[in-house]
Amino acid sequence: MKFENPFKLQNWKIKKFLMAILFFQISLLGLFALNKLGVNTPIIRPLIGFIYLSFIPGYLLLRILRLHKLNSIESFLYALGLSLFMDMFVGFLMNMLYPILGITDKPISEIPIVLTMAGVVFLLCIIAYLRDKNYNNPDFIDLKDILNPQVLFLSLIPFMAIFGTYLVNYYHNNILLMIMIVVIALVALIIGFTNWIDKKYYPYAIWIITIALVWHIMLITPYALNYDGEMYGAETTIENGFWNYNNFGNYNSVLSSKIFTPLICFICGLNLIWIYKVIFPLWISTFPVAIYIFVKIYLADKIAFLSSLIINSMGYIMIFAITTKQFMAEFFIILFIITIYNNMNKFKKKILTILIGFSIVWSHYGTSSIFMAGLLFTALFLKIPGLYNKNNNNLKEVFSLVGIYVTLYLSWYVYISDSSLFCTIISIGNNVLNSIWTEFLSPDTSRGAYMMTKQVSGLLLIRKYMNFGVAFFIILGMIKCLLNLFNKKSKFKFGLIYIGISLYFLAILVAAIVLPFFAVMGPDRLFTLSLVATSPFFSIGGIFFIKLILKGFKRDITTTNILKIMHIYIIILMLLNVGFIQEITKNHPRSIALSQKSIDNFGNLEDKSAFYRLLTDVYDVHAAKWASAYGKKNISRNNELPSSVGATFDNYGDRSLKIIGLNPHIKNIESNTYIWLKYANIKNIGFDINRYTMIWYYFNFSDVKPLLRGKNKIYDNKGSQIFLSN
Structure with missing residues (x-):
């Protein structure tokens, strides 16, 4: 039995296409009306709303652009990317125009958003009909491919994550999650060693694999694991019904949290916690798929799979889960790169790059800035005499792309958030220049150098050097490709634009280590960003290195067998980075999903600090809510909360309170200040971040308890306490 391929919806006959679109349109409006009448639809509306926001505008734009010659995964990724762009764009226009036109002074609220999105979709339906009403060339999917034992087996894994986290949350039993990770490792091993x-x-x-690994962390505790001011930013917009784009601050420039997240909230009828725990992970999990699709253009399927697996095995997919704005930007970057190398009409390609370029800029100030510099670097790289002709690259087209993106970037950040980003860039540049000669490669001022030189032991040491091994193979792979590029007799596979971007990201990683104050985003986040471009070089470098070593011993090995070795390497690294081996051996256990029972008995102070720093505990949430409800407001506006207070109060508390956490550097506590002892502090575990170097440090909390003498305890829930300094 066969049916029309829903992933290539834009290729359906126009009548069926519009019927499918309008089904979701009418369903959403009907569910919205039922909710207004008091009828709850707790699962149906979030599901319909998720599909509506994720794909409906995107497939309409694909139809309007007449982009039909795409495979199923490309169609899916473009539909998702264009939908996310359209969602942000519509929300932005509503926020800017509705108050001016006198429609409403609270445009970012439920009724305006639902009705406006419905109107936009209806208008896009009309344009799609007029533009492409005669196209009809659907693909078909065989039901046997869906009910295949391989697909059914794979489909069980995310349910193991869902039920496994339930067991951890309510029964403190990690057995199902441990089994799930073993199954994931077996799947990777099966793909690497067989053709089953x-x-x-x-x-x-x-x-x-990706959604299971993300959910096994994000579904821990009933609360959202979200950092960097994203949830707070969304809450502010929802409470005000409006986004004030003039407020100073980089966080305020992020449309993905200030506009897009509230829009999800109102369309899906979900609270923010479940958006960050369920909805964003579903989108995040598509990122390694996009890596696979791009690498597959140049390399074999198993190498492409290995390149995408690196994202998961390095453990950095968790960074996307807790900083969704960076995921959004990186997803659009890989879509931008895919578009550059897509064999489509130049005009359509330019339209797509403009839309995707806007999306990168709107998603994350840091990533968009780094990418802009990367495009400028690539343009200069291609100016090497005769180089751009070597791989049939059109230099004018490259400079056009750079010009478009730089224009989009500058036009946004000059007028949004009072140009705060440029102040940040100048500040970072000034710090780097002032200390580059005195603190070059210093672990005291460089987060990258600190991570490189930090003393660790046991499994953490093995993990550290295996992670370095990935970076080593990537660098070696890049060198190999550059040698092939300048060697006329060697084959060169990659496009030069891609090589230029990859070289730039390697330079960024080096800068994060050698330059003081450069790695403001953090070396782990920079490495995650670099994998957008550099992940395929891991396989190339590994194959080259192993063959070179064996050649010295006068032995030979096939590329297929080398890839098997590298699969084993990456699988072991994944088991280390998710904390599976540490939990089995009780050697530095610190996974918030796997080690909740073992952390107190087998972890040292740093393990415990790293664990409780990530965990959002119920005691702390209740304390933050109590302080917000009963504390004295506007004592002292505290826009930058202490890191020891951290994301929990950021997401669940009131920032108008003057609240601090204790650390060894505090000598005196001002009057009318709230002092929060988190759950970790009650267990004598302390942690904070050095605002000068942005490096986390840990301490025994009993050392700072004398600071509480003479302070009044005003709240205690047996796991979290609040004191008031009079």
């Missing part, structure tokens, strides 16, 4: 899973299912396997 057909290569057409590799993208699905990548998505399954």
Whole structure:
């Protein structure tokens, strides 16, 4: 039995296409009306709303642009990317125009958003009909491919994450999550060593592995694991019904949290906690799939799978889960790169790059700035005499792309958030220049150098050097490709634009280590960003290195067998980075999903600090809510909360309170200040971040307890306490 391929919806006959679109349109409006009448639809509306926001505007834009010659995964990714762009764009226009036109002074609220999105979709339907009403060339999917044992087996894995986190949350039992991680490792091993899973299912396997690993962390505790002011920013917009784009601050420039997240909230009828725990992970899990699709253009399927698996095995997919704005930007960057190398009409390509470029800029100030510099670097790289002709690159087209993106970037950040980003860039540049000669490669001022030189032991030491091994193979792979580029007799596979971007990201990683104050985002986040471009070089470098070593011993090995070795390497690294091996051996256990029972008995102070720093505990949430409800407001506006107070109060508390956490550097506490002892502090575990170097440090909390003498305890829930300094 066959049916029309929903992933290539833009290729359906126009009548069926519009019927599918209008089904979701009418369903959403009907559910919205029922909710207004008091009828709850707790699962149906979030599901319909998620599909509506994720794909409906995107497939309409694909139809309007007449982009039909795309494979199923490309269609899916473009539909998702264009939908996210359209969601942010519509929300932005509503926020800017509705108050001016006198429609409403609270445009970012439920009724305006639902009705406006419905109107926009209806208008896009009309344009799609007029533009492309005669196209009809649908693909078909065989039901046997869906009910295939391989697909059904893979489909069980995310449910293991869901039920496994339930067991951890309510019964403190991690057995199902441990089994799930073993199954994921076996899937990766099966793909690396056999052909039992057909290569057409590799993208699905990548998505399954990713969503399971993200959910096994994000579904821990009933609260959102979200950092960097994102949830607070969304809450502010929802409370005000409006985004004030003039407020100074980089966080205020992020449309993905200031506009897009509230829009999800009102369309899906979900609170912010479940948006960050369920909705964003579903989008995040598509990122390694996009990596796979791009790498597959140049390299074999198993190498492409290995390149996408690196994102998961390095453990950095968790960074996307807790800083969704960076994921949004990186997803659009890989879509931007895919578009550059897509064999489509130049005009359509330019339209797509403009829309995707806007999306990068709107998603994250840091990532968009780094990418802009990367495009400028690439343009200069291609100016090397005769180089751009070597791989049939059009230099004018490259400079056009750079010009478009730089224009979009400058036009946004000059007028939004009172140009705060440029103040930040100048400040970072000034710090780097003032200390580059005195503190070059200093672990006291460079977060990258600190991570490189930090003393660790046991499994953490093995993990550290295996992570360095990935970076080593990537660098070696890049060197190999550059040698091939300048060697006329060697084959060169990659496009020069891609090589230029990859070189730039490697330079960024080096700068994060050698330059003081450069790695403001953090070396782990910079490395995650670099993997957008550099992940395929891991396989190339590994193959080159192993063959070179064996050649010295006068032995030979096939590329297939080398890839098997590298699969084993990456799987072991994944087991280390998710904390599976540490939990089995009780050697530095610190996973918030796997080690909740073992952390107190087997972890040292740093392990415990790292664990409780990430965990959002129920005691702390209740304390933050109590302080917000009963504390004295506007004592002293505290826009930058202490890191020891951290994301929990950021997300669940009131920033108008003057609240601090204790650390060894505090000598005196001002009057009318609230002092918060978190759950970790009650267990004598202290942690904070050095605002000068942005490096976390840990301490025994009993050392700072004398600071509480003479302070009044005003709240105690047996796991979190609040004191008031009079």
